[in-house]
Amino acid sequence: MEVPSSSADRRITGSDITRRELIGTAVVTGGALVGGPLLPGFIPEAAAQAGTPPGTLDLALRVNGTDHHLTLDPRTTLLDALREHLHLTGSKKGCGLGQCGACTVLMDGKRMKACLSLAALVEGREITTIEGLVRGEQLHPLQAAFIERDAFQCGYCTPGQIMAGVACINEGHAGSPEEIRDWMSGNLCRCGAYDNIVAAIQDAARAIGSGRGG
Ligand code: FES
Ligand code: FES
Known part of the structure; x- marks a missing residue:
């Protein structure tokens, strides 16, 4: 840019x-699907065989031009992955319900509310946060x-x-x-x-x- x-x-x-x-x-610089089903296609046994702790998922997130490899609970939202795991705290959690916009980031250049998406669902997409502008x-x-x-x-x-x-x-x-x-x-x-x-x-x-x- x-x-x-x-x-x-x-x-x-x-x-x-x-x-x-x-x-x-x-x-x-700047709700989780509690008790919900695992991601479609997520097979705990296969993850365990791959060395991933039970109940977690290995995934790669591309954020602000950098690839990050994370092992997460599959229910982790993109917002929590950014803030709690990548320590990119610019994106804020206001409501956690998609109502306030404090968590807005860009995904492939389009805006999205990071509290409404699971981190696993944006694997392979380009995420831009306020820190990346x-x-x-x-x-x-x-x-x-x-x-x-x-x-x-x-x-x-x-x-x-x-x-x-x-x-x-x-x-x-x-x-x-x-x-x-x-x-x-x-x-x-x-x-x-x-x-x-x-x-x-x-x-x-x-x-x-x-x-x-x-
Ligand atoms: S935290 Fe309010 S819309 Fe995401
Ligand atoms: S500047 Fe305080 S909520 Fe917008």
């Missing part, structure tokens, strides 16, 4: 920390726009808002504030930062559209 070089772009530095920059770490020290245009627009208060919803916003822009659904609000309606913000979130998405869409990011 091309990295931007506009004035709106911000670099991560270790100095001159302001409140906005401190809270802005959320910008950068930054390129070196260069923020994604939408991360930069969130900071410029002060588009957060507590920051808990912010990683999910940004991942959904990136998808919203890529889908071509950032043409107007009304359209953005419509296509971002799956991401809730209890702090009510919606006006600034919409403004940030508009800014980033313009920057990307003019070839200054994406």
Whole structure:
């Protein structure tokens, strides 16, 4: 992905920390099927023969361009795999029920709620989390726009808002504030930062559209 070089772009530095920059770490870094059946095709005996502990499943997850080999309870959600096993805690657990959007990640470039998918079902797919948006020290245009627009208060919803916003822009659904609000309606913000979130998405869409990011 091309990295931007506009004035709106911000670099991560270790100095001159302001409140906005401190809270802005959320910008950068960010129910289980209890008692349900095992995955289709999951054969405990075969797993045991392969050296996998009983009741677990070996799988490979590709996250932010890196392959990770994990041994998981087959009921583990993608969100729990990211947070508890890969320690990528940028994706947040708000409701765990698909209702708040705090856990939004990209799967093959399309947004999805990580709390609603089993990790085993996304094997072989390209997962992108908030930690994967930054390129070196260069923020994604939408991360930069969130900071410029002060588009957060507590920051808990912010990683999910940004991942959904990136998808919203890529889908071509950032043409107007009304359209953005419509296509971002799956991401809730209890702090009510919606006006600034919409403004940030508009800014980033313009920057990307003019070839200054994406
Ligand atoms: S935690 Fe996934 S939608 Fe709320
Ligand atoms: S900034 Fe607090 S929930 Fe959105």
